[in-house]
Amino acid sequence: MKNSLIIFIAFLLFTTSIHAQNGVTEADFYQLKTLPIPANIELEVGGMATIPDGRLAVSTRRGEVWMVENPYSATPYYRLFAKGMHEVLGLNYHKGALYAVQRGELTKLTDTDGDGEADVYQNIANWELAGNYHEYSYGPVFDKDDNMFLTFNVAWVGFGEAKLSKWRGWLVKVTPDGTLTPVAAGLRSPACVMMNAAGDIFYTENQGDWVGSGRITHLEKGDFAGHASSLYWTKEPESPMTLKKEDVPDNSEPMYKAAEKVKNLKLPAVWYPHTMMGISTADMIEDVEGNMGPFFKGQYFVSDQGHSKVMRMQLEKINGQYQGACFPFREGWQSGLLRLSWGNDGSMFGGMTSRGWSSTGKDLFGLQRMIWGGKTPFEMAEIHAMSDGFEISFTKPVDKATATKAENYEINSFNYKYHHFYGSPTIENKAHAIKAIIISDDLKKVRLVLDESRRYFIHEIKPKGVKSQENEPLLHEVGYYTLNNVPANMTADLSKNAMVAAMPAINHTDHKAMDMKPATKDKKGKKGAVASIKRQLTMPADWSAPDKTLTIGTKPVMKFDIDAVEVKAGSKVKLIFNNLDNDMTHNLVIVEPGTADEVGNQAIKLGIKGSQVNYVPNNAKVLYHTALLQPSSSESIYFIAPTKPGNYTYVCTYPGHHTIMQGILKVTE
């Protein structure tokens, strides 16, 4: 028992933060400290606010507000400040008081008798609810006039429905006297509303119906962010717009096409490609001070609940509109990372919960703190749009030899469908050719001149082979830039520049789906074996019947429904894989013993190409696999069991799943 525990912990450490090939990991630059939580506290974090006096206020899904005293140490003290509220998913500290957003009420909490516990729960504003669980409410953020902004989820009735109660799917404003007015519509699951230093409001959005992928959108009065259900309420006199649901194109064309017709439709500032970045965009904070290093000063950090990680976002304004790029930053948090908050010392608090929504971090809840250790990672610091491509600035000077080779870069662009369906595949994918590479004199900027400028497209920018002058690989080799606007007059003058290296176009899309081609060889060399391919969908003609039929299903908690199955070495196996999940896609990949993490990590790195290959990487350790199955669907594959006995693993390699979704295929003599 003890041994297996140690192995398990070792496994966790091993699987966390594997990135650069030279062994440098995120943890070398950004360290996570876990705050101990007393055993009797279920700290399912819903909201967080840093108090100037050094305390951290944490609200929970069970309706409490805990004051964590001394949170910058191994001995924090938890004091219950308020309790009994209804799922507090938003907490803020403003002018000496805490404000909590419950499901149906914005509440100011005050301790009037000085005993450290709130005794006044003042109703600032309340609003209608239909009683649907998905009617979550978030906020508040304050503007300079003490107005408060909140975001409201739509209900879930098999799709996102706003009409069950008023202003669902809206950004609303509450004046200090409690008057609630609608500001912007089109929200689906807006887990975070924030205001940046410039006073602009942003919200984070989760993939779902009308939302092809996670995204962050800048909202102004009268904006419509895309989820059409909320337009039901534009019939009200307080509505700042008259747009109707019927006016919104629902034809699966990209969102920008709809925006050409619908003037209120606001395109996201940054898309977070589903599974390539995260799966459930949650919180967002701005690093005004450069807490995570001066090279990231002014950027934003965005958490992902399902992937238990922090991503980084850099914004710029082109033609007066926000747009920019997102990058991986730090994964391996302990639970579903719902909330981020700056500590007074510049560290970053992460507040977590995964109840009801499984996350990569396996704990049910948690509180951690991230500290920048002072070292500079080799990263793309920023990506800027140019008239004819992009300029990447790096945190360190680049190695000129690797940076001038076109094969060290991959640039792909793609888009998402805009429609009432749940999510979207990537569409209109294109691999870009690089026409020229220009390196700045200080070697920190690389200008990429591309074959084509695709306005409105998401650009996957991958300088994967570029090294720093110290020969370091990038800590993260990808960024996704949302090119809503192309700046004018930013065209490179190729004739005058000495550092031009013209490059041939390369085609990155020739990576074929693996299920299309048989494996090159039957490695087993077993006499009389059928030609082995990795995804055989019909029973081979020379079988009369399978020796064994296995049925493996999935459970909604991101698990297979069977932990282990057994087959005889070399036997004929039919495997029926039932994806019984209701809203997640899964595959089943059988891999060589002990290689599930290697294959799983490789699948994550497939990026945009993942969806074309069922998230199955081209790796000899992959023996057999199914397709990526939609919810409530099934596939049967036929294969010959390995001839060598042992404990093989079946694993789901859909990004974010492989660490917990595994089982053992025991092959016996």
Add this chain to the structure above:
Amino acid sequence: MKTTYMFLKNKRPFILWYSLLICINATFAQSYQSLDALTDFNNPSAAWQVVGGVMGAPSDKTFTSKAGTGVLLCTPKNGLYKAGDNLISNLEHGDLDLSFDVMIPKGANSGVYLQGRYEIQVFDSWGITRPTSSDAGGIYERWDDSKGKGTEGYEGHAPRVNAVKAPGLWNHVEVSFIAPRFDASGKKTANARFAKVSWNGMVIHQNVELFGTTRAAAFTDEKPLGPLMIQGDHGVVAYKNIRITKIGNSSITMSAPVKYQIYENAFTREKTGDVLAKPVAKDLTTLKPVLTGETSLIDATVSRRGVQYFVFTGKFKVSKTDMYDFKGNWHGYANVWIDDALVLSDENTPWYGLGFNEETLGKKQLTEGEHSFKIGYTHRDWERQMRAVALYVKNANDTEGWQGLHEKKSEIEFSKTVLNEVEPMTQPIFQRSFVVFNGKKRTHAINVGFPQGLHYSYDTKQGALLHAWRGLFLNTTEMWHERGEEQTAEPLGISVQLTGRFSLINKDKLDSIAESELRYEGTNLVDIEGQKTPQFSYRYQNTTIKDWVQPTANKQGLQRTISLSTTLPNMNILLATASKGIQKAADGLYAVDGAAYFIKLPAGTTAVLSKKNGQQMLMVALNSSVFSYEIVF
């Protein structure tokens, strides 16, 4: 082979997962046999009389009664402990589902003996916090004098909680009893069992096996059949609504194996390619089933993969020509045809509402003999990967009970175990949640619990008391288990339903202040006798209203206080509403809604009784700026 399932009469309405729409089980005329006349009993003594109603205050050791029928009142005439004062039914029973209402005066003692042998104790246990087997709801001890003094009693079963109400209030009790079984030689092969006993809605026993008769039984042996006995030799007690809802076993039998055909890809969408559009069944004659087979009873667990459409066909026999009730309970979407006539249908269910536990009811006249059934079923689940179909049939006009035509494993099974329980320890506690009141979710509700074991729920938007209860505090499983899709919290004790509307009503129209005119300002925790007690604050025009509730000093109920910053001479305070009447039980004491609870007024207060929309209203004129009253139960 024959399987009988209990009809869960008090099944809690299951709240749909998806929206505000709350479905209450359709009210369904349930056939039962009443034991409400003295002629139903064998040679009743003069202690028993039939009256039209009884009344008493919690301090009264006897009742006042009025002439009429419906209530069996016991008043021993010749002193106590005369066995002849026990009431023994003419009816003899084996397996039995029974319900009754009982009113227990102060200090009283009675009991209900199944088969005259196995006693559920009836006792004035009001106020007892740790009940034993000799308290109300206990399964009384067995008795053996030879065991020696002090140890004669054994194998008693205390109720899980003390669920009894105050003397003078009616208690509702439900018992499901399984008789002992014997072989041909008369040897006992299975013990008697209380399958379920609930008291005022609280389950107090489940599957308790009895190894022999309990103390003071009418018989010392055990038999397949016996009469029902109601103890009358220990003092005053009143019973009403003694109803036998199921006796014996159904005579309906399956007469052929069940055939099943399972289809895949049996649906198209109303709008092609649109996963959110309503699914439309294809013509099955064009499809080939992917799986067929036979089972002895309906079993939806025979296959579990992808999205499937199941067709079950089979035959059953009824022994007489009569009207029959059908009841379906499935996880998903189904239609049931009996002899090719559609009897149970989900045709009008919104498709996105599928996947919940709701009973579907129907009726059909059947002739004696064999009949066919056909079920078309798809699980179409969203949250749970369950395949479940249960089909029940019963004669509409007798008490044989429901006969299930399905395997037990084909029934819906949801865990209803309390996973998250909130308890006040030394201070009051509160928890906001959705609260179901009269079948609708109140979305801005708060539950308040006191260490004294008395609790209430309240709608902050409307300033309305919803429920008061005694016992444990709160079950938050539906909020804190997984996503908490219901977001409802439930009382963990015997509860009474209160008005659900604001207590300030205008004198002329008897309407509550409109929600739009009443602004909820917030909740303050105020120190009342060392307890930080929630006090709700409202603004109505220029008046600030404070509203708070605390346990009464004697812990017999809750005291509510309303205070106003200005007087409102045009207003009454509404204390109670009732469809089943409000009666004065003593000075300043009113029994509300068929004696479900008491309202106690402060001395010298004059109550106003009125009626609007078929509801009786108990009010007082608002003459002062502070008013308190008690809710006693």
